[in-house]
Amino acid sequence: MNATRQQRLARAKFALPSFVTLLSIACGFGSIVISVDNAPVGDPSDYRLAAILLVLAGVFDALDGFVARATNTQSAFGVQLDSIADVMNFGCAPGLLLYCYGFAQMGAAHPTLVRMGGLACFVFVACGALRLARFNVMVGRTDPRYFVGMPITAGAACVAAVVVAWPDPVADMAGAFLVMLLMIAVGTLMVSTIRFPSSKQPKSTAAFIALVVCVVLLALLRTRFFALFFVFYISATLLLNIAWRGGWTKIAPPKVYDDE
DSSP states (O other): OHHHHHHHHHHHHHHHHHHHHHHHHHHHHHHHHHHHHHTTTOOHHHHHHHHHHHHHHHHHHHHHHHHHHHTTOOOHHHHHHHHHHHHIIIIIHHHHHHHHHHHGGGTTTOHHHHHHHHHHHHHHHHHHHHHHHHHHHTTTSSOTTEEESOOHHHHHHHHHHHHHHSOSOOOSHHHHHHHHHHHHHHHHHHHSOOEEEOTTSOOOHHHHHHHHHHHHHHHHHTTHHHHHHHHHHHHHHHHHHHHHHTTOOSSOOOOOOTTO
């Protein structure tokens, strides 16, 4: 009897990280449903809710790995499930959200522009899938302090931050072209070889000060903070990579592996 109970507890422990991943998928699916339902209506609060659900999906995505490590239940199945969830939550869901947000209100007047918008959003989704595939085959073959290309979770958060900051749907051509540019630019960053710092960077006083500054700016700017954060995050990363190419080494450049 005790042996049977222990087996059940062991199976439940191994199922826990997958359950957290399913919660992440539920948030991504909820974002998709809200985006589609809201497309003909254009309610800003619903678009903001869909974007917030993507952020919540990111929280669960980080939590499932933490749970797996804490319970020592890492498995190949969990890795595959997490990768599939990432494609939906941080590729398809934000792509559809930005398509509905940026182009649904322009369909009757500018059908060609809507098709162009759909193509731009597909570029984002395709780049996200390629980014994940590259990450999966390069595990253990790159410097863990840096990501090769913008992480798909950061890419999804970047485009979602625009909706959180300015939830009113796009209703003019200039705004639609800006959304297209955003999706293609972020997609390009994901499949690039630009090194983005990871959370495995050594902790320092400067990092703590940056965290305090972010908290203060969040209190002051509220929803606009997230858009400002990604402008700074991308700009600082690009400048850092340019500095490395020029020979600057005060921040240690990434190690390059022979088979990378």
